[in-house]
Amino acid sequence: MSETIPETAFAELFQTNTPLLDVRAPIEFEQGAFPCAVNLPILNDQEREIVGKTYKQHGKEKAIETGHKLVGDQQKQQRLEYWIAYKQENPSAVLYCFRGGLRSQTVQQWLTESNIHIPLVEGGYKALRNFLIGQIDQVSEERNFVIIGGKTGSAKTHLLNRLISKIDLEGIANHRGSAFGRRVVAQANQINFENQLACALLRLPAERNKIFLEDESRAIGSLSIPLTFHQGMSSSPIAMVEESLEFRIDTILNDYIISNLRDFESLDKQQAATSFSEFLLGSLQRIKKRLGGERYTEVSKLMEIALSIQQAGESNEAHKLWIKSLLQNYYDPMYEYQMGKKLERVAFRGNSQEFLDWASHIDSSSSNNADA
Numbered sequence: 001m002s003e004t005i006p007e008t009a010f011a012e013l014f015q016t017n018t019p020l021l022d023v024r025a026p027i028e029f030e031q032g033a034f035p036c037a038v039n040l041p042i043l044n045d046q047e048r049e050i051v052g053k054t055y056k057q058h059g060k061e062k063a064i065e066t067g068h069k070l071v072g073d074q075q076k077q078q079r080l081e082y083w084i085a086y087k088q089e090n091p092s093a094v095l096y097c098f099r100g101g102l103r104s105q106t107v108q109q110w111l112t113e114s115n116i117h118i119p120l121v122e123g124g125y126k127a128l129r130n131f132l133i134g135q136i137d138q139v140s141e142e143r144n145f146v147i148i149g150g151k152t153g154s155a156k157t158h159l160l161n162r163l164i165s166k167i168d169l170e171g172i173a174n175h176r177g178s179a180f181g182r183r184v185v186a187q188a189n190q191i192n193f194e195n196q197l198a199c200a201l202l203r204l205p206a207e208r209n210k211i212f213l214e215d216e217s218r219a220i221g222s223l224s225i226p227l228t229f230h231q232g233m234s235s236s237p238i239a240m241v242e243e244s245l246e247f248r249i250d251t252i253l254n255d256y257i258i259s260n261l262r263d264f265e266s267l268d269k270q271q272a273a274t275s276f277s278e279f280l281l282g283s284l285q286r287i288k289k290r291l292g293g294e295r296y297t298e299v300s301k302l303m304e305i306a307l308s309i310q311q312a313g314e315s316n317e318a319h320k321l322w323i324k325s326l327l328q329n330y331y332d333p334m335y336e337y338q339m340g341k342k343l344e345r346v347a348f349r350g351n352s353q354e355f356l357d358w359a360s361h362i363d364s365s366s367s368n369n370a371d372a
Contacts, residue, residue, distance in 0.1 A: 005094050005121045010131045014199045019090035023097050023107050032191035035199055040082045042103050080110055087116050100124035132198035139201045140232040149215040150241035152331040153248025156214045159352055163363045165204055166212040172196045175221030180256050180283040184263040193223045210362050237347035241355050249323050257319050277307045291330055299325050
């Protein structure tokens with residue numbers, strides 16, 4: 001492998017999950033990073049701040065001198081050991097700092113002096129990040145999306161994940177996309193969401209022109225789907241999955257109650273019941289204004305009764321009452337109103353199995369003969 005990685009090789013880095021040695025300061029890494037990156041900084045946050053001020057006040061040479069003083073022999077040796085161990089565990093790893101400048105060049109030089117060779121990414125994190133944003137825009141223009149629509153509880157995410165050429169936006173965002181969609185683990189920041197989305201797009205089969213996506217508003221929890229990508233979604237054909245009310249209630253019970261409670265239990269079994277109750281009631285509170293006071297009170301009481309029965313270890317079935325009420329009186333009317341504006345885009349209607357039969361032809365076809 002060459003000593004530098006040019007932009008023409010960036011796609012392969014992400015497609016092959018190449019280990020990335022990020023030597024930026026921790027605060028930079030927290031603000032934005034890549035899925036396969038590990039942060040082993042040459043300068044910590046405080047040292048970076050000092051060097052940055054020195055550069056602004058006294059120029060490059062003085063900043064370099066200050067950096068070498070801050071990273072004395074002991075710190076240098078300790079950090080070298082971290083980098084060497086990482087490279088030995090990840091022989092294909094590549095290296096970068098923010099712009100591919102002095103920090104990564106220094107690390108590369110120090111490793112070379114220790115007879116460890118690691119390629120440096122040209123342009124650093126900034127170049128990689130710009131490349132990924134460009135990929136999102138390119139896919140938005142060049143690929144054709146097929147949107148899986150359907151009322152809440154139609155198991156759209158489950159159907160999506162049975163396909164090959166698909167992007168699970170809710171999975172990447174770590175949020176189910178509704179008022180009740182928050183998960184136990186907090187969402188990543190916007191930059192990391194975009195980076196993960198771009199990486200997922202790069203790993204799709206190149207020969208397939210169609211990409212299946214679940215119908216989403218632009219916001220998924222605290223994150224936003226990139227504008228160009230969502231604009232592409234908003235003009236794409238829709239496959240409407242139609243399931244019975246009973247089917248949808250069961251799906252929500254499994255996904256939002258049983259599965260969610262299990263996640264809370266895996267985090268803290270003793271506090272799980274309390275935490276889950278707070279989560280569920282807090283989620284309902286977020287749509288109180290749109291529900292209206294009377295309906296909110298009714299659903300809230302049903303939810304509290306269901307939680308009490310569940311905590312007593314008796315059954316989860318009581319949750320079906322408030323789920324049914326929310327679907328019939330809130331989610332279904334809202335979805336029907338929204339779909340009324342998109343009817344001309346509907347390319348398919350049918351139940352889950354009919355959808356899979358229809359989608360399998362598109363999902364297994366090449367870009368030459370796939371047509372939604």
